[in-house]
Amino acid sequence: MELFANQVLAGIATGAIYACMALAVVMIYQAIDHLNFAQGEMAMFSTFMSWQMMQWGVPYWGAFILTVILSFAGGILIERLLFKPLAKAPVLTNVAGFIALFAIVNSVAGLIWDFTIKQYPTPFGSSPFLGSQLISTHQAGMVGVTLLLLAGLYFFFQFTRIGLAMRAAASLPESARLVGINTSWMIALGWGMASAIGAIAGMLIAPVVFLEPNMMGGVLIYGFASAVLGGLSSPLGAVIGGFLVGVFENLAGTYIPGVGNELKLPIALALIITVLVVKPAGLFGRPIVKRV
Amino acid sequence: MSAAEEVVTEAPAVEAVPKRAMTLGYGTSLVVLAALILTPLFVKNFVIFQMTMLLIYALAVLALNILTGGSGQFSLGQSAFYAIGAYVTAILMEHFNVNYALTLPVAGVVCFGAGFLFGQPALRLSGIYLALATFALALAMPQLLKLGFLEHWTGGVQGLVVTKPDAPFGLPLSQDMWLYYFTLAVSIGIYVASVNLLRSRSGRALMSIRDNEIAASAMGVNVALYKTLAFGVSAGITGIAGGLGAIAVQFVAPDGYTITLAISLFVGMVVGGVGWLPGSIVGSAFIIFVPNIAEGISKGLSGAVFGVLLFLVIYLVPHGARQVALIAQQLAAKLKKN
Amino acid sequence: MTTMLNVKDLRAYYGQVQALHGLSFSLSEGSLTTLLGANGAGKTTTLRAICNMVRSTGAVEFEGKPIGNRSTENVVRLGIAHVPQGRGTFTNMTVEENLQLGAITRGDKKNIVADIERMYDHFPVLKQRYTQQAGTLSGGEQQMLAVARALMLRPRLMLLDEPSFGLAPLVVRDLFRILGKINREDKVTILVVEQNAQLALELADQAYVIETGRIVMSGNAKDVANNEDVRKSYLGY
Ligand SMILES: Nc1ncnc2c1ncn2[C@@H]1O[C@H](COP(=O)(O)OP(=O)(O)O)[C@@H](O)[C@H]1O
Ligand SMILES: [Mg+2]
Numbered sequence: 001m002e003l004f005a006n007q008v009l010a011g012i013a014t015g016a017i018y019a020c021m022a023l024a025v026v027m028i029y030q031a032i033d034h035l036n037f038a039q040g041e042m043a044m045f046s047t048f049m050s051w052q053m054m055q056w057g058v059p060y061w062g063a064f065i066l067t068v069i070l071s072f073a074g075g076i077l078i079e080r081l082l083f084k085p086l087a088k089a090p091v092l093t094n095v096a097g098f099i100a101l102f103a104i105v106n107s108v109a110g111l112i113w114d115f116t117i118k119q120y121p122t123p124f125g126s127s128p129f130l131g132s133q134l135i136s137t138h139q140a141g142m143v144g145v146t147l148l149l150l151a152g153l154y155f156f157f158q159f160t161r162i163g164l165a166m167r168a169a170a171s172l173p174e175s176a177r178l179v180g181i182n183t184s185w186m187i188a189l190g191w192g193m194a195s196a197i198g199a200i201a202g203m204l205i206a207p208v209v210f211l212e213p214n215m216m217g218g219v220l221i222y223g224f225a226s227a228v229l230g231g232l233s234s235p236l237g238a239v240i241g242g243f244l245v246g247v248f249e250n251l252a253g254t255y256i257p258g259v260g261n262e263l264k265l266p267i268a269l270a271l272i273i274t275v276l277v278v279k280p281a282g283l284f285g286r287p288i289v290k291r292v
Numbered sequence: 293m294s295a296a297e298e299v300v301t302e303a304p305a306v307e308a309v310p311k312r313a314m315t316l317g318y319g320t321s322l323v324v325l326a327a328l329i330l331t332p333l334f335v336k337n338f339v340i341f342q343m344t345m346l347l348i349y350a351l352a353v354l355a356l357n358i359l360t361g362g363s364g365q366f367s368l369g370q371s372a373f374y375a376i377g378a379y380v381t382a383i384l385m386e387h388f389n390v391n392y393a394l395t396l397p398v399a400g401v402v403c404f405g406a407g408f409l410f411g412q413p414a415l416r417l418s419g420i421y422l423a424l425a426t427f428a429l430a431l432a433m434p435q436l437l438k439l440g441f442l443e444h445w446t447g448g449v450q451g452l453v454v455t456k457p458d459a460p461f462g463l464p465l466s467q468d469m470w471l472y473y474f475t476l477a478v479s480i481g482i483y484v485a486s487v488n489l490l491r492s493r494s495g496r497a498l499m500s501i502r503d504n505e506i507a508a509s510a511m512g513v514n515v516a517l518y519k520t521l522a523f524g525v526s527a528g529i530t531g532i533a534g535g536l537g538a539i540a541v542q543f544v545a546p547d548g549y550t551i552t553l554a555i556s557l558f559v560g561m562v563v564g565g566v567g568w569l570p571g572s573i574v575g576s577a578f579i580i581f582v583p584n585i586a587e588g589i590s591k592g593l594s595g596a597v598f599g600v601l602l603f604l605v606i607y608l609v610p611h612g613a614r615q616v617a618l619i620a621q622q623l624a625a626k627l628k629k630n
Numbered sequence: 631m632t633t634m635l636n637v638k639d640l641r642a643y644y645g646q647v648q649a650l651h652g653l654s655f656s657l658s659e660g661s662l663t664t665l666l667g668a669n670g671a672g673k674t675t676t677l678r679a680i681c682n683m684v685r686s687t688g689a690v691e692f693e694g695k696p697i698g699n700r701s702t703e704n705v706v707r708l709g710i711a712h713v714p715q716g717r718g719t720f721t722n723m724t725v726e727e728n729l730q731l732g733a734i735t736r737g738d739k740k741n742i743v744a745d746i747e748r749m750y751d752h753f754p755v756l757k758q759r760y761t762q763q764a765g766t767l768s769g770g771e772q773q774m775l776a777v778a779r780a781l782m783l784r785p786r787l788m789l790l791d792e793p794s795f796g797l798a799p800l801v802v803r804d805l806f807r808i809l810g811k812i813n814r815e816d817k818v819t820i821l822v823v824e825q826n827a828q829l830a831l832e833l834a835d836q837a838y839v840i841e842t843g844r845i846v847m848s849g850n851a852k853d854v855a856n857n858e859d860v861r862k863s864y865l866g867y
Contacts, residue, residue: 035420037427085607091419092360093606095368096562099555100602107595161734168720168731175718178681179779180706180735221431224424266435269428276425277413 006134007250013139015246017208019146020201021216021223022230022238023153024194029232030170031190032083034094035224038101039198040216042078045105046071046199047206047215048113051120060123064203068196075195079188087184109213120206142204146239149200153235166190218265225272231285241283245271316570324570325480332472340468341540342580347472347479348537350576353560354569355529358486361567362495363522364502366419369426370557372433373403373527375549377534379437382452382544383445392457392539396478399535400528407527411520430554437546451545454538475536482529486569489525498522563605565614574613633694634659634787634819635680640688642672642679642843649675650686651843657787657836662813662820664834664851666827672843673823674715677789681705681712692787707735711785715792717776721765725756728764728775732782742782749778752808770801777805781812788812790822794829802826806833831855 024043028036036042050067054060082101086094124141157163169176169186176183201223202216209215226245230237248271249264275282316324328347332340352374359365377399384390384398410429417425436442438449446452459470489495498518500508509515538544556579563578564571586597609615635657642650650672657663667673679686681702690698697705706712711732720728729749733742750757753774759767764775773793780788790809794802810833813820824830831837837854839847847860854860 033420035424082603089606089610091423092366092562092566093610095366095420095423096559096602096606099559100599100606102599103595103602104599107593107597107599110595111592161730164723164727164730165734167723168734171722172718172720174683175714175720176731177683177702178706178712178714178718179731179783180703181731182701182703221428225428228424263435263439266432269432272428273413273425276421277416280416280421 003254004251007254008247010134011247011250012143012243013135013246014250015226015243016139016142016146017201017205017219017242018222018226018245019239019242020142020149020204021198021219022226022242023146023149023235024198024201025220025223025227026230026232026235026238027153027197028190028194029227031166031187031194034091034098036194037095037098037220038105039194040220040223041102041105041109042071042075042195043198043202043205044213044216045109046074046195047120047202047211048109048213050199050203051118051206051211052113054121060121064123064200067199067203071199072192072196075192076188078195079191083191084184084188087187106213113213115213118211120203120211122207126207138207145200145204146242149197150235150239157235162189221265222268225268227282228272229275229282231282234282234284237282237284324573328476332469337466337468340466340472344468344472344475344540345537346573346576346580347475348533348540349557349560349579350573351479351482351533351536352530352557353564353575353579354483354486354572355526355533356557356561357564357567357569357572358490358529359522359526360561361569362490362498362502363519364505365414365519365522366422367426367526368423368551368554368558369429369433370526370530371430371549371551371554372426373407373530374534374537374553374557375433375437375544375546376406377403377531378538378544378549379446379452379534380531381535381538382454385454385539386452387445393474396532396535399531403531403534404524404528406531408520408524410527411523414523415516415519427551427554430551434546434550437549447545449546451543451548454542454544456539456542471540475540478532478536482532483569486529490569494518494521559602563602563612565612565617568612568614568617570617571613632659633657634661634692635821636689636691637676637680638689638691640676640679640686640690642675642684642686644684649684649843650679652688653840653843653845655838655845655848657819657821659819660813660817661836662810662822662834663836663838664827664830665821665823665838665840666825666830666854667840669825670842671840673840674791675843676840677712677714677791677821677823680789681710703735706783709783709786710789711780711783711787712789713776713780713791713793715795717772719764719767719772719776719779721763723764724761725764725767725775726760728779729756729782732779733784736782736784745782745784749781752781752812753778770797770805773797773801773805774808777808781816781818785818787819787821790820792823792825794824794826802829806830809833827861828855 021040021043024039025035028034028039046067049070050063053063053066058066078101083094083097086097122138122141124138126136126138129135129137129140157167165176165181166186166189168179169181169183173183176186205219206215209219222245223242226241227238228241229244230239230241245268249268252267253264332343352370356367356370359367380399380402381392381395384395385392414422414425437446440448456467456471458467459465463470465473490498497508497513500511500513501515501518505515560572560575560579562575564573564575582601583594583598586594586601589597605612633656637656638654640650640653641648653676665673665676675684678684680690682698682700682705683702688698689696692708692710697708720731723731726746729746730742733745736742755771756775756778759771764772767775777790777793793805793809797805806829809820809822812818822830822834831851831854834851837849837851838845839854839860847854847857
């Protein structure tokens with residue numbers, strides 16, 4: 001029983017990483033109906049920017065906030081310059097665009113900051129949290145920030161006019177234009193927010209996985225898995241999905257014989273495929289009806 | 293429509309390609325064929341090896357083209373089938389001493405089966421969801437190949453070494469040259485078969501699904517069957533390409549078949565032009581040579597150069613090589629007139 | 631009377647297919663006009679072309695200003711509310727959120743709450759259901775909601791595309807009565823597209839009849855209603 005509880009706790013700790021990334025995934029999916037395969041790289045780039053600021057002597061929270069703002073602006077800029085022209089192009093072309101963006105961001109980060117692994121600080125410290133060896137104060141802080149972020153998003157979408165407009169633009173673009181919403185800018189705003197959330201995720205993840213240009217490769221796919229499990233249209237679902245994937249992965253590693261570290265990834269991936277096939281809307285998402 | 297449903301009008305994943313425009317004319321075909329046959333006689337062994345790889349990737353891109361250009365389904369997971377094909381060939385050759393040429397049909401059949409099976413759940417997915425599911429498959433494959441209990445057959449992380457075959461009947465050809473012509477023969481066979489497949493009744497059924505699935509099923513096309521078959525055929529051809537690839541590089545290992553390969557093949561299809569089979573070789577050239585060229589332009593920024601070139605392709609010629617070929621054709625026609 | 635909307639030589643295209651072949655008409659301020667025609671005549675396309683939701687040529691002027699080059703949302707922001715065919719309800723949002731969306735471009739936030747109350751006066755059913763998901767409303771209630779949402783813009787001109795579609799006759803009468811009231815009391819100019827010609831002609835003061843993208847008849851609603859030929863050949867009653 002003790003082992004079980006410990007593994008669940010450890011799973012929640014890793015799950016926080018996935019949850020954070022999944023929030024960014026859901027954000028962009030809501031805005032553009034696409035999964036941005038370059039999202040992890042954008043988050044990595046943001047994290048490097050914050051690291052650079054700290055190298056220049058900016059204190060942690062100053063760098064944190066500056067990075068979030070710059071990432072927000074950067075996300076909007078990327079959409080306006082690179083993806084707005086593809087808005088009416090087939091899915092396939094958009095995916096090719098994400099791949100191109102991935103290659104560019106990864107390579108530019110490598111050129112500026114090279115591929116050596118860097119330490120990244122945590123504002124929460126890394127002592128055991130409430131005496132538990134399985135979860136550190138950093139991980140607890142990460143869970144806390146994720147939940148705060150979720151609450152913030154909930155407030156934004158439920159109680160602000162701009163949040164309402166974004167929801168309208170995402171669910172019925174044509175009707176949204178008919179009430180005067182500039183849907184094209186709502187998409188740009190979605191990119192900005194997704195980029196900002198990704199930056200927060202990156203800065204929280206970096207102390208755990210260390211900072212280097214390929215740090216997000218593994219994390220993004222778990223972010224996808226979590227978002228798909230929770231339902232791509234639900235921020236709450238994404239966060240719950242993230243924790244579930246984290247816990248599931250840990251428990252499978254502990255209790256299913258033969259599942260060592262090498263099978264953890266395939267299990268997460270099998271989970272994606274299973275959920276997609278059995279319940280494409282995820283646990284909390286709205287079902288999607290296709291119109292011909 | 294009930295309350296909580298969301299309605300999406302989905303743009304087709306690909307735009308329709310007119311049937312006539314799917315192949316090259318006779319004249320052009322002969323020129324390309326002649327170039328493919330004669331060039332190896334005048335170049336170094338390393339270049340011959342690269343040309344072999346060009347054909348192999350072209351086959352894999354063509355396979356993806358049959359899937360996407362034919363039935364409108366998506367795949368970011370072709371590296372998985374490529375890997376299975378490669379391992380089937382390697383295992384048969386090294387553990388069972390099967391002749392290399394005989395391993396290819398086996399690789400094809402095994403991958404056809406794998407693709408057909410994967411096509412079943414894939415039926416329920418479309419667009420970006422299918423992209424994600426296949427992406428997951430491609431990510432998982434190297435991990436699966438490393439599994440402990442398969443190690444006896446797969447060689448685990450180390451992989452397997454494959455012996456390069458000599459030319460048969462004492463033909464005076466180097467190993468590289470022989471393998472090239474062998475690959476060329478296989479490629480031509482598969483290319484001709486694919487063109488005929490897409491032109492056949494089944495091919496038309498497939499394309500009707502791509503253009504409008506619901507209309508197709510209303511016309512009596514067995515949508516589920518054709519879509520899974522398309523997955524199977526595509527995977528089968530990819531598997532043959534994988535087998536040839538294993539022989540050409542004389543080595544298989546899990547890390548040779550990562551998601552990077554799957555993404556390359558996808559990029560190759562976009563660059564070649566979706567649904568235009570001859571474009572496969574152009575796409576293949578893009579994914580083999582552009583990274584090298586990019587490296588030449590700037591060592592540190594080769595990824596960025598690659599990305600920028602890809603962006604240029606999707607902005608300037610969104611239909612890839614097909615569009616370039618059409619423009620060239622129109623220019624030529626204009627010149628003739630004047 | 632001043633002209634509110636002036637449409638000249640409007641042509642619209644779906645891909646290569648031309649759906650409107652040079653339509654010209656005008657709406658005077660404060661009028662209630664109906665646009666009639668059989669299924670496929672081009673009524674919806676006309677409304678869509680005014681709001682630039684379909685590729686079109688010709689001149690559209692709103693209160694003297696050309697609006698042909700504006701994006702849909704910028705046309706709406708001028709005070710043209712469009713209740714589209716099929717209503718365009720945000721089904722996964724609440725009734726109240728739908729109403730707020732109608733006023734999303736307005737700067738005078740203070741008056742919005744009062745306006746929502748006014749809508750509840752016009753359409754009492756909506757008040758009972760304001761926290762309910764809009765998709766769970768009946769067809770008639772959804773149509774009321776669509777009209778209320780459009781009114782939340784405080785429009786100068788309101789375009790309605792077959793508001794009676796799929797509604798019970800009694801509900802239609804009720805809806806048309808409210809439209810008449812809005813037209814008189816709130817001074818909103820209204821253009822209503824209808825297949826249900828009889829009722830629309832009772833309500834409207836002006837009428838246009840179109841067939842295959844061309845205007846074939848225009849005039850006073852009463853005259854049109856009394857013209858037996860027109861009734862028989864175009865309106866089918
Ligand atoms: N999305 C579309 N694509 C192609 N043709 C269309 C489309 N919508 C309408 N049409 C054509 O345009 C013409 C006018 O249609 P519409 O304006 O919807 O008629 P109405 O609203 O009077 O019934 C019809 O012939 C119709 O077939
Ligand atoms: Mg209509």
